[in-house]
Amino acid sequence: MIDKKELEQVKKGTENWEKGTLGKVLSKRGERKEVFTSISGIPIERLYTPEDVKDLDYGKELSFPGEYPYTRGVQPTMYRGRFWTMRQYAGFGSAKDTNARYRYLLEQGQTGLSVAFHLPTQAGYDSDHPLSMGEVGKVGAAIDSIEDMRVLFDQIPLDKVTTSMTINAPATVLLAMYLSIAEEQGVPFDKIGGTIQNDVLKEIICRGQYIYPPKPTMRLTTDLITYCQKNVPRWNSISVSGYHIRESGSTAAQEMAFTIADGIAYVEACINAGMDVDSFAPRLSFFFNVFSNVCEEVAKFRAARRYWAKVMKERFGAKDPRSMMMRYHVQTGGVTLTYQQPLNNIVRVGLQTYAAVVGGTQSLHTDSYDEALCLPTEGAVTVALRTQQIVAEESGACLTVDPFAGSYYVEALTDEIEAEIDEYIKKIDEMGGTLVAIDEGYIQKEIQNSSYIFQKEIESGDRAYVGVNKYIMEEPPATGLLKVDMALGDIEAKKLKKLRAERDNAAWQKALDNLREVSKSEENVMPAVIEAVKAKATVGEVCDVWREVFGEYRPKEFV
Amino acid sequence: MAEKKIKIIVAKPGLDGHDRGAKLLSRIFAEAGMEVVYTGLRQTPEMIVEAALQEDADVVGLSSLSGVHNHFFPKVVELLKEKKLDDVLVVGGGIIPLEDIPELKKAGVAELFGPGTPTPQIVDFIKGNVRS
Secondary structure (H helix, E strand, O other): OOOHHHHHHHHHHHHHHHHHHHHHHHHHOOOOOOOOEOOOOOEOOOOOOHHHHOOOOHHHHHOOOOOOOOOOOOOOOHHHOOOOEEEEEEOOOOHHHHHHHHHHHHHOOOOEEEEEEOHHHHOOOOOOOHHHOOOOOOOOEOOOOHHHHHHHOOOOOOOOOEEEEEOOOOHHHHHHHHHHHHHHOOOOHHHOEEEEOOOOHHHHHHHOOOOOOHHHHHHHHHHHHHHHHHHOOOEEOEEEEOHHHHHOOOOHHHHHHHHHHHHHHHHHHHHHOOOOHHHHHHHEEEEEEEOOOHHHHHHHHHHHHHHHHHHHHHHOOOOOHHHHOOOEEEEEOHHHOOOOOOOHHHHHHHHHHHHHHHOOOOEEEOOOOOOOOOEOOHHHHHHHHHHHHHHHHOOOOOOOOOOOOOOHHHHHHHHHHHHHHHHHHHHHHHHOOHHHHHHOOHHHHHHHHHHHHHHHHHHHOOOOOEOOOEOOOOOOOOOOOEOOOOOHHHHHHHHHHHHHHHOOHHHHHHHHHHHHHHHHOOOOOHHHHHHHHHOOOOHHHHHHHHHHHHOOOOOOOOO | OOOOOOEEEEEOEOOOOOOHHHHHHHHHHHHOOOEEEEOOOOEOHHHHHHHHHHHOOOEEEEEEOOOOHHHHHHHHHHHHHHOOOOOOEEEEEEOOOHHHHHHHHHOOOOEEEOOOOOHHHHHHHHHHHOOO
């Protein structure tokens, strides 16, 4: 990036500055700390100069937006063309409650939907299962059957919105319901757009909503991907997620490294299932976290985009440029929000939004400031959405593409994070791949270690956390929190009882028997799942068929 | 003779998968000299109490971030009583709104620790209140 002569001058200039201008100040007054580190613990220098980027090859490592290796973004115009999709993850109570929230959000200018399912649905249980006690409608919408799904999308045209669904082990079941509702609305499958999370590996690593052992659960994953590739061409059939890895305590580089490791495992699984890499890779998407340390986050996104492009091209021999583009959704860091002085969270989310946008995201959820206390209230959700709109319309972040590029600091940090990602991928390869690394607890232990170090830094005061270990104040308890009615469990249970009594049980039985046979074979399960949900089989009933065929997963705990 | 180690069951009741806190505290408790049994996810109150019985635990630590504490925490205390394990100290943590705390304490949960609680505070509480 810089010629030799100029570099010599910079070097000399730096030495002079250190001895002169800087030296004089340091001799009088030291700095606040001996060592400065990013929130992920990366040591940060006092000053970055052209020397730090002297080896950066513009054409090879940065290039142009919309061109390999996509460091500067996946589209040539980025937000000058159009803003990212503003997509708030929402769901609570019954399908009806959630439908009302969706319609409110769409009226407020939100551009896509994102479904939060309650934990029983995510774990493949019906609302009336003993393990669902107390959980019904708590952290998402209670969806047991196609009838709930119909209410969830009532008066929402599925050819006009795109929908993201956070569902993993039972992903095939919920997608089958969504497709069936689209069909009822008269929307053809090639007009439906959206994303399904369908990332079971990170459930095993850190999020906990697993059902089946790794091998059969990966088969469901690849069946869904294959089915969409043939039938629902605009659907992102997986969202490989680092979000929860970061929430569990990883550093920024670990978040990207372990997500890419999972991504590699899925690509390998699809190739092993007989697919050509370019037939499915354009529909792979990702999901990341964003913390308040703006430059580190921007560098993290740029590094991951570059690294993934190289993986797809060099390791998997992808030829279609779209296979090499890392497209992703971002959610601001839930774990960064504090219970103490909750209004401060608005500022945190503001910084994180800015970082996600400068980092080049395709879609964004902003957390509500009251999320460390309860499910977000409507007022808090509105502020969160407005935060995105302020960054889009007022901050200037959208005027030019990849605005931080060329900063000595950000480029050096991008290189450093990419090198760390590469180190982890090499290590995981040596261990025998992602599944082995997970089975041995390597990835889990790395994350837990980072979480432990961070906690110690907070407790020792080495790392300041406003309202938590610094600038603490007495506050009255929060009021006006959103509460989900405990009686909902009974209401949903009654609904299920009625459904089971009134459906055509012969058709239902036949559909489940067929699903069982298909699941034992190597045939794609999706058509049989669609048939089952149309025959009003519930999420729990479909998942029970697989519990019987595949068995249940019990993780080893690595504490 | 060395003092008997405090034995603690760290448990995740219900379907909540957020176990960062539970795992972190398991490590902190072990470093503080306690014997720790972490149950893993998806525990029913019955499973937790069975573990307490089998392990002859002194303390049960419950962690929940999905809003099911009002249902699960009192149930664990109740079942412990049924098994004549009245003297087992029950503590809880996670996303517990302040307004829920009085009711939980009345039900027999000794203390609740919200987000941002310094871990030494939790260790001290346990050491100060565990059965002797």
